Amino acid sequence: MQVLLFGMIAEKAGADRIQVDASSLDQLRTRLVERVEGLATMSYAIAVDRRVVQQDMPFTGTEEIAVLPPFAGG
Amino acid sequence: MSEVNAHRKRDIFVEGAIAPSFISDSIAKHATRHDIGAHEIFLGQVRADMIGGRSVEAIEYTAYADMANEQMTAIREEAFARWPQMTCLHVHHSLGVIKAGELCFFVFASATHRQQAREAVAYVTDEVKKRLPIFGKEIFAEGGHVWKTNS
Numbered sequence: 583m584q585v586l587l588f589g590m591i592a593e594k595a596g597a598d599r600i601q602v603d604a605s606s607l608d609q610l611r612t613r614l615v616e617r618v619e620g621l622a623t624m625s626y627a628i629a630v631d632r633r634v635v636q637q638d639m640p641f642t643g644t645e646e647i648a649v650l651p652p653f654a655g656g
Numbered sequence: 657m658s659e660v661n662a663h664r665k666r667d668i669f670v671e672g673a674i675a676p677s678f679i680s681d682s683i684a685k686h687a688t689r690h691d692i693g694a695h696e697i698f699l700g701q702v703r704a705d706m707i708g709g710r711s712v713e714a715i716e717y718t719a720y721a722d723m724a725n726e727q728m729t730a731i732r733e734e735a736f737a738r739w740p741q742m743t744c745l746h747v748h749h750s751l752g753v754i755k756a757g758e759l760c761f762f763v764f765a766s767a768t769h770r771q772q773a774r775e776a777v778a779y780v781t782d783e784v785k786k787r788l789p790i791f792g793k794e795i796f797a798e799g800g801h802v803w804k805t806n807s
Contacts, residue, residue, distance in 0.1 A: 586720065588718065588719075588720055588789065588791055589718065589791030589793070589803055590791075590803040593803075625805075629720070629723055629789070632720075632722055632723035632726050633723075646722075648720055648723065648789075650720065650789050651791060651803065652803075652805040652806065653785070653786070653787070653788060653789055653790055653791070653805075653806055654715075654717075654790060654791055654792035654803070654804035654805055654806050655717075655719075655724075655749060655761070655784055655785055655788045655790030655792070655806065656700045656749075656760075656761045656781065656784060656785040656790075656806065
């Protein structure tokens with residue numbers, strides 16, 4: 583599935599979207615840490631279909647997934 | 657969906673700084689609304705912070721716009737439910753490179769009386785900073801950058 587990256591996480595990964603195979607949120611977290619260097623020590627949230635989700639959930643593969651560093655609006 | 661409940665798709669983002677003339681035009685547009693007795697405005701301006709001996713000359717804003725606009729719709733609904741005498745609410749946020757001294761954030765509420773407008777602007781300003789996925793790269797005059805984080 584395609585994962586959208588933003589801000590300092592996109593900068594670290596050198597891309598604003600990456601392809602990751604994951605069937606659940608927990609699996610995605612594990613894969614992301616492997617794929618994006620330094621992510622394990624960074625503060626970030628994961629949005630599924632434009633909502634921040636903390637608890638593990640299964641993916642159907644059609645979700646819009648985004649990795650969000652700390653917000654800085656205003 | 658009934659006409660009353662239908663939501664207009666709104667986009668709060670503007671490319672570049674918010675011009676002071678845009679703000680005065682926004683105020684002028686409300687002259688025909690004779691039920692309004694008070695306007696309250698918050699303006700965010702890019703500050704030339706000193707960080708580790710370097711000075712911020714600009715902030716480059718990016719956003720997850722679809723999620724940000726959805727969150728803004730929710731915040732707007734919360735505000736209208738809480739302050740029913742608020743007649744209108746306008747929110748704009750910049751994207752791209754905004755120089756120190758330029759405006760990047762505009763919250764504008766109008767109501768029959770000042771208390772409702774004041775409280776709504778304070779609430780909406782805080783919630784936007786907390787809940788909208790907007791990211792800021794603080795660019796130093798001396799070269800290099802750091803990523804801004806709202807506390």
